[in-house]
Amino acid sequence: MVEKRPALSFLSHLVLILGVLIVAFPVYVTFIASTQTSEQIVQNAPMSLTPGNNITESYKTALFGGTTQYGSKVSAVGRMLWVSFVTAMVIAIGKIIISLLSAFAVVYFRFPLKNLIFWMIFVTLMLPVEVRIGPTYEVVSSLGMLNSFAGLSVPLIASATATFLFRQFFLTVPDELVEAARIDGAGPMRFFKDVLLPLSTTSIAALFVIQFIYGWNQYLWPLLVTTHENMYPIVMGIKQMISGGDAATEWNVVMATAILAMLPPAAVVLLMQKWFVKGLVDTEK
Amino acid sequence: MEKRVIFKSTCLPWLLIAPQMAIILVFFFWPAGQALYQSVLSQDAFGTSTEFVGLENFKRLYNDASYLASFKTTAIFSLLVAVCGLSVALTLAVFADRIADVNKWAAGFYKTLLIWPYAVAPAVAGIVWLFMFAPSIGIVSYALRAVGFEWNHLLNGNHAMALIVLAAVWKQVSYNFLFFLAGLQSIPKSLIEAAAIDGAGPWRRFWSIVFPLLSPTTFFLLVINVVYAFFDTFAIVDASTHGGPGKETAILVYKVYYDGFKALDLGGSAAQSVVLMLIVIALTVVQFRYVEKKVQY
Numbered sequence: 001m002v003e004k005r006p007a008l009s010f011l012s013h014l015v016l017i018l019g020v021l022i023v024a025f026p027v028y029v030t031f032i033a034s035t036q037t038s039e040q041i042v043q044n045a046p047m048s049l050t051p052g053n054n055i056t057e058s059y060k061t062a063l064f065g066g067t068t069q070y071g072s073k074v075s076a077v078g079r080m081l082w083v084s085f086v087t088a089m090v091i092a093i094g095k096i097i098i099s100l101l102s103a104f105a106v107v108y109f110r111f112p113l114k115n116l117i118f119w120m121i122f123v124t125l126m127l128p129v130e131v132r133i134g135p136t137y138e139v140v141s142s143l144g145m146l147n148s149f150a151g152l153s154v155p156l157i158a159s160a161t162a163t164f165l166f167r168q169f170f171l172t173v174p175d176e177l178v179e180a181a182r183i184d185g186a187g188p189m190r191f192f193k194d195v196l197l198p199l200s201t202t203s204i205a206a207l208f209v210i211q212f213i214y215g216w217n218q219y220l221w222p223l224l225v226t227t228h229e230n231m232y233p234i235v236m237g238i239k240q241m242i243s244g245g246d247a248a249t250e251w252n253v254v255m256a257t258a259i260l261a262m263l264p265p266a267a268v269v270l271l272m273q274k275w276f277v278k279g280l281v282d283t284e285k
Numbered sequence: 286m287e288k289r290v291i292f293k294s295t296c297l298p299w300l301l302i303a304p305q306m307a308i309i310l311v312f313f314f315w316p317a318g319q320a321l322y323q324s325v326l327s328q329d330a331f332g333t334s335t336e337f338v339g340l341e342n343f344k345r346l347y348n349d350a351s352y353l354a355s356f357k358t359t360a361i362f363s364l365l366v367a368v369c370g371l372s373v374a375l376t377l378a379v380f381a382d383r384i385a386d387v388n389k390w391a392a393g394f395y396k397t398l399l400i401w402p403y404a405v406a407p408a409v410a411g412i413v414w415l416f417m418f419a420p421s422i423g424i425v426s427y428a429l430r431a432v433g434f435e436w437n438h439l440l441n442g443n444h445a446m447a448l449i450v451l452a453a454v455w456k457q458v459s460y461n462f463l464f465f466l467a468g469l470q471s472i473p474k475s476l477i478e479a480a481a482i483d484g485a486g487p488w489r490r491f492w493s494i495v496f497p498l499l500s501p502t503t504f505f506l507l508v509i510n511v512v513y514a515f516f517d518t519f520a521i522v523d524a525s526t527h528g529g530p531g532k533e534t535a536i537l538v539y540k541v542y543y544d545g546f547k548a549l550d551l552g553g554s555a556a557q558s559v560v561l562m563l564i565v566i567a568l569t570v571v572q573f574r575y576v577e578k579k580v581q582y
Binding site: 003005008009011012013015016019020023024026027029030033041042046047049097098099101102104105106107108109110111114117120121124125128132133134135136137138139140143154155157158160163171175178187188189191213216217219220223224235236238239242251254255258261262265266268269270273276277280281 | 288291292293294295297298299301302304305306308309311312313314315316317318319320323373376377380381383384387391395397398399400401402403404405406407408409410412413414415416417421422423424427428455458459460463464467481487516517519520523524538541542545546551554555558562565569
């Protein structure tokens with residue numbers, strides 16, 4: 001604190017409180033809508049901003065599906081949550097494992113074509129899946145991986161961010177540790193398991209948070225590779241509820257689904273906030 | 286940079302690197318090669334006949350008014366997202382940094398409440414904002430009408446653009462905020478104190494000292510936000526406006542998807558993919574060159 005300016009301190013708090021409120025407002029509206037009936041939302045426009053009494057009904061319909069009182073069918077979100085969870089976990093854990101291994105190889109070994117391989121991995125940093133959707137779709141479909149967990153997750157593991165994070169980290173590990181391990185007669189895999197892995201736990205946690213959110217929030221890719229409703233992740237399923245065609249949109253169920261779709265990644269961010277912040281700042285630097 | 290001490294083994298490194306290489310070869314290099322290859326072919330919608338057409342697909346793109354319009358839409362969209370997102374986040378971060386000097390607890394509290402939108406999926410963000418701005422039932426569109434502003438993003442392209450910009454900025458503010466806050470907290474306090482002793486007020490200190498020292502962070506975030514607006518906002522557009530009304534909010538990635546999977550123009554879609562790849566590569570090169578300069582400085 002350089003000087004005392006009560007007015008400015010007051011302004012600071014005011015701006016931040018306003019910021020927090022504006023950021024939270026959309027989610028507040030979403031939550032309130034999920035506690036009302038779709039009639040209340042559509043007919044008394046604008047909807048009231050106080051909680052309604054339909055909360056159990058909305059969430060039950062969202063989670064287990066079924067027919068609403070207006071006759072429109074709603075598909076079960078419970079299954080979609082499971083699909084999203086499995087996909088996000090496979091992407092996060094798969095990425096961490098393959099990049100730990102390849103970063104270990106790149107940093108601790110010298111082998112022919114190492115530079116070429118390093119550059120091949122580096123190039124994948126540049127092209128997100130969005131710019132090559134068509135051809136990647138064809139590859140996945142010719143491998144028979146449409147409508148499967150493998151098709152949803154494996155192509156998204158093909159990126160190098162995690163490899164680079166671990167490479168950066170391994171380069172900061174002191175050489176003395178390798179020497180000590182070698183004197184004690186430990187081979188490379190023993191060193192990897194007993195020295196390198198324990199040292200990397202923070203980086204692994206940080207990366208897990210980022211990749212879990214990345215996997216959970218995928219939209220375009222599932223839109224292409226899934227056609228069966230029982231393989232829809234929730235982020236994509238929620239969209240299908242709106243473009244229902246002739247049936248009226250059940251906004252209370254849609255909003256309940258939106259809350260369900262937000263909860264797991266938001267919980268991961270808030271519970272693992274420390275690693276999340278570290279992970280973000282580290283992966284990008 | 287190389288390690289001084291390494292392990293010796295001929296086949297182990299290959300084994301270790303095999304899973305990653307297998308995945309990037311199959312799901313990255315093969316498709317990327319396919320995109321390049323298809324971009325010079327022309328195929329009918331049923332995939333029965335294919336012929337080599339050279340750069341015809343690119344020429345067609347260049348002469349396609351709707352593609353150029355989509356370029357313009359994307360440029361406007363990403364500029365708006367970057368400028369709005371950065372200025373809102375910077376304002377919040379500056380005030381949060383000021384509070385952090387006095388009250389660590391309060392600053393941490395605000396930070397926690399500001400960062401969670403990062404976790405919200407773009408598609409969900411699009412739907413939530415669509416719900417608030419829906420012309421007939423939306424609560425915000427109702428409020429706007431009450432003050433005499435007729436909101437209808439289904440008819441008015443500018444309104445639709447404003448809607449996707451709002452949703453995209455809302456989702457990205459937390460990310461920008463974290464980086465600005467980290468940047469602000471790494472500025473040495475002594476510089477600020479020296480300026481204060483010389484009689485510079487908070488406004489002057491911000492523009493003459495803090496903002497210039499923050500420029501690497503700002504530049505980095507500018508690139509990241511442009512990339513975000515280009516590639517990660519497909520879900521927002523698809524969930525809230527479907528690229529409409531007309532094609533007013535059809536950004537480039539949306540057009541690749543639409544032309545390739547709805548209109549089944551594979552060659553045209555592949556050519557668009559190649560153009561997008563070039564854009565990302567250019568952006569990445571710009572970013573790395575700048576980062577290197579910063580290191581030398």
